[in-house]
Amino acid sequence: MDDxxxxxxxxxxxxxxxxxxxxxRLAAVGKKGEVALKMRELGRMTPEERQVAGPxxxxxxxxxxxALAAKKAALADAALDARLREEWLxxxxxxxxxxxxxxxxxxxVTEELTAIFAEMGFSVAEGPxxxxxxxxxxxxxxxxxxxxxxxxxxxYMHRAEGDNRPPxxxxxxxxPVQIRSMEKMGAPLRIICPGGVYRADYDQTxxxxxxxxxxxxIDRDISMAHLKWVLEEFVKAYFEVDGVDxxxxxxxxxxxxxxxxxxxxxxxxxGTLKVGEGDDWLEILGSGMVHPNVLKAGGIDPDQWQxxxxxxxxxxxxxxxYGIPDLRAFxxxxxxxxxxxxxxxxxxPTLHGGLSR
Ligand code: DAH
Numbered sequence: 001m002d003d004x005x006x007x008x009x010x011x012x013x014x015x016x017x018x019x020x021x022x023x024x025r026l027a028a029v030g031k032k033g034e035v036a037l038k039m040r041e042l043g044r045m046t047p048e049e050r051q052v053a054g055p056x057x058x059x060x061x062x063x064x065x066x067a068l069a070a071k072k073a074a075l076a077d078a079a080l081d082a083r084l085r086e087e088w089l090x091x092x093x094x095x096x097x098x099x100x101x102x103x104x105x106x107x108x109v110t111e112e113l114t115a116i117f118a119e120m121g122f123s124v125a126e127g128p129x130x131x132x133x134x135x136x137x138x139x140x141x142x143x144x145x146x147x148x149x150x151x152x153x154x155x156y157m158h159r160a161e162g163d164n165r166p167p168x169x170x171x172x173x174x175x176p177v178q179i180r181s182m183e184k185m186g187a188p189l190r191i192i193c194p195g196g197v198y199r200a201d202y203d204q205t206x207x208x209x210x211x212x213x214x215x216x217x218i219d220r221d222i223s224m225a226h227l228k229w230v231l232e233e234f235v236k237a238y239f240e241v242d243g244v245d246x247x248x249x250x251x252x253x254x255x256x257x258x259x260x261x262x263x264x265x266x267x268x269x270x271g272t273l274k275v276g277e278g279d280d281w282l283e284i285l286g287s288g289m290v291h292p293n294v295l296k297a298g299g300i301d302p303d304q305w306q307x308x309x310x311x312x313x314x315x316x317x318x319x320x321x322y323g324i325p326d327l328r329a330f331x332x333x334x335x336x337x338x339x340x341x342x343x344x345x346x347x348x349p350t351l352h353g354g355l356s357r
Pocket of ligand 1: 173214
């Protein structure tokens, strides 16, 4: 028995992994292992011999099992130690200083204007970029024969012969979200809707896909004065200046009455665009009092409610604020451009923390 004990304890001590331990276990204390075979011999012994050999065999079995368990735990510890040595990491090393990705100016400006309008009680609404021509046109008081439809250079979705679904378009403006928001939320209402829009147009200041932010405020007695105040507050906060001259020009949109286009004072001196100085004016948005037909299309009673709306070019105000001369570069995915005009990913624009710093 002593020989058995020496033999197996030595093997356990030498075992290099769990598989080796299992082989030793089977050979020593398994059902057909050496200790089991010895136990079978107990039957042939005299009762006196059995009284000595029985407990001794059980003790041997326990001892080998205990050695196996201890060795197993030791192997696991060693494996963990090895892994920890391997995966060691110096958390005091400086972070990589070269920015790979940056926040695109459109995303940055969207965050900025969302923060500003949120402060004035506007929530963010969204709508689909592929919409029916009813939402994009009819509901906005632009009937089929209206010249505005032709002017918009609309992308129509292909329709297979026999397709009875209503015609769909790539939305040409964010105004259809006015209707969807009225349907969903009713009055009173205060929303902005930033998002992509599409028109077949391409030059230095036009791309087939660009971005607008729609604004809509509906209440019992909202007037042009509220519109003017909201836009002035927005422009001051957005350009991070105390005052910017705005020019409200009488205009016409089918979905507003009266309507105004808003220009911002700027200068192009030396080929660079500066906001708030100079004698030039740049149009940044269209606006007006929501047309009663539009309220009706959105399920809101125009005898009870009125409101203002505006639609502003996000790309345009991004170019203005950050001095970006060519709109097309926004969508070229040129890494050099993105590194130059992009923003650090952890700088969340807030009014208290500063929008762009
Ligand atoms: N939807 C117009 C466009 O894309 C912009 C616009 C003008 C939106 C006046 C409005 C508005 O909400 O009241 O040209």
